[in-house]
Amino acid sequence: MDAPLYFKAFLLGIVEGFTEFLPISSTGHLIIVGQLIGFGGEKAKVFDITIQLAAILAVCWEFRARLWAAVAGLASERAQQRFVANLVIAFTPAAVLGLVFHGAIKQHLFHPVPVAAAFVIGGLLILWVERREHRVTIAEVDDMRWRDALKIGCAQALALIPGTSRAGATIIGGLFFGMSRRAATEFSFFLAIPTMFAAVGYDLYRNRAILQVEDLGMFGIGFAASFASAFFAVRGLLRYISRHDFSVFAYYRIVFGVVVLATAYTGLVNWSEQ
Numbered sequence: 537m538d539a540p541l542y543f544k545a546f547l548l549g550i551v552e553g554f555t556e557f558l559p560i561s562s563t564g565h566l567i568i569v570g571q572l573i574g575f576g577g578e579k580a581k582v583f584d585i586t587i588q589l590a591a592i593l594a595v596c597w598e599f600r601a602r603l604w605a606a607v608a609g610l611a612s613e614r615a616q617q618r619f620v621a622n623l624v625i626a627f628t629p630a631a632v633l634g635l636v637f638h639g640a641i642k643q644h645l646f647h648p649v650p651v652a653a654a655f656v657i658g659g660l661l662i663l664w665v666e667r668r669e670h671r672v673t674i675a676e677v678d679d680m681r682w683r684d685a686l687k688i689g690c691a692q693a694l695a696l697i698p699g700t701s702r703a704g705a706t707i708i709g710g711l712f713f714g715m716s717r718r719a720a721t722e723f724s725f726f727l728a729i730p731t732m733f734a735a736v737g738y739d740l741y742r743n744r745a746i747l748q749v750e751d752l753g754m755f756g757i758g759f760a761a762s763f764a765s766a767f768f769a770v771r772g773l774l775r776y777i778s779r780h781d782f783s784v785f786a787y788y789r790i791v792f793g794v795v796v797l798a799t800a801y802t803g804l805v806n807w808s809e810q
Contacts, residue, residue, distance in 0.1 A: 538754075544575045545754045549587050549761025554769045556591040556762075557725060559662065559704030559785045560792075564651040567698060568796060571648050571807060582746050585739045586755050587762035592732040594766035595725050603729075615678055622680050626689035626723075627730045633693050634735065645698050648807040649800050654699025655793030662786035665708050673714035677723050680715075687713045692727060699793075702728065707782065717777045725770065 551569050555562040566584050570576055575583075596603060609616035645651070674680055691709025695702035703724050710720025740747075799805040 541754055542757050544573050545583065545758040546761050547573065548575065548583070549590070549758035550765045552584070552587040552758075553591050553594070553762040553765025553767075556588065556766055557595070557703050557728065557770050557773060559658075559701050559707055559782055560789055561651070561655065561658070561695075561699050561701035561704065562588070562591070563646075564655060564699035564701070567646060567651050568648050572805075578743065578746055579751065582740070582743045583751075583755060583758060585736050585743070587758045588732055589736045590759040590762035591766035592728055592736070594763045595728060595770055598767060598770050599725065602726075618680075619678060622682060622685035623726060623730060625682050625685040626692065626727050627734070629686075629689040629693040630696060630731055631734060634696055637696065638738075641696055641698070648796055651699035652793040652796035652800070654697050655789045656797070658700050658704055659786040659789030659793065662704065662708055662782055662789070665712050666781050666783050666786070668712075670711060671714060672716045674710075674719055675716050677719050677726070679719070680723070684713060684715075688715075688723065688727070692731065702731065704785070711782075717781070718774070721773060721777055 548566060548569060551565050552562050555565045563584075570580055570584075606616045606619055610620055645654075674684060688706060688709050691712070692702060692706045694700050694709075695705040706724035706727055707720045710723060711717065715723070796805075796807065800807045
């Protein structure tokens with residue numbers, strides 16, 4: 537058993553689970569933490585995809601009753617039909633742009649310094665949105681119209697830039713367009729399901745030749761760690777936003793990004809390309 541490798545898998549699983557649904561970018565954290573602990577290469581990229589799948593399955597489990605209601609009522613209930621239609625509409629912008637620019641983004645932006653810059657910019661945007669007057673016109677997810685879903689989908693597409701945060705783009709976009717904090721957060725969870733299943737399926741298919749039986753232990757540890765930490769992160773975030781705004785995440789992003797940029801500029805850390 538390769539204990540150091542398994543520990544890295546466990547650590548990255550925890551990182552993925554806790555950051556996937558917070559507005560702080562799980563992809564950015566995986567890139568930076570992976571660089572720091574020496575976990576890179578093509579196999580590491582497939583590993584990252586696998587633990588993202590675990591995180592989204594944790595959301596499916598947490599909201600299983602809501603998702604089952606949508607499936608059961610899809611044929612006859614107008615509210616469930618509208619809910620599913622809104623998810624499809626919101627999913628489309630990122631899906632189309634992701635297919636077009638996937639290769640270029642992977643090649644040029646999946647590196648620590650561009651990610652750190654996106655951390656800082658995203659943090660400043662969160663602070664800007666939080667300081668605007670917030671007029672709630674959409675109190676619940678079920679109040680959304682197709683035009684609202686399209687706007688949120690366009691906001692989510694910004695998260696194709698690693699370090700931006702899919703959850704952050706969706707939630708802050710939702711606040712900007714008049715959603716309540718809880719509605720914006722819940723919709724970001726629901727929208728993650730088709731978005732991440734599509735991204736994971738696409739990447740796993742493209743990298744299927746890299747998958748090997750001897751890696752099952754490493755993948756299994758990372759998967760379990762990601763599922764468990766994501767489950768607690770989702771519940772914790774919903775409790776947190778009931779009494780707080782998202783400014784603390786903005787400050788965290790800015791500090792984290794500035795530290796990475798400063799260490800890169802001074803040469804304290806060699807943020808070489810993975």
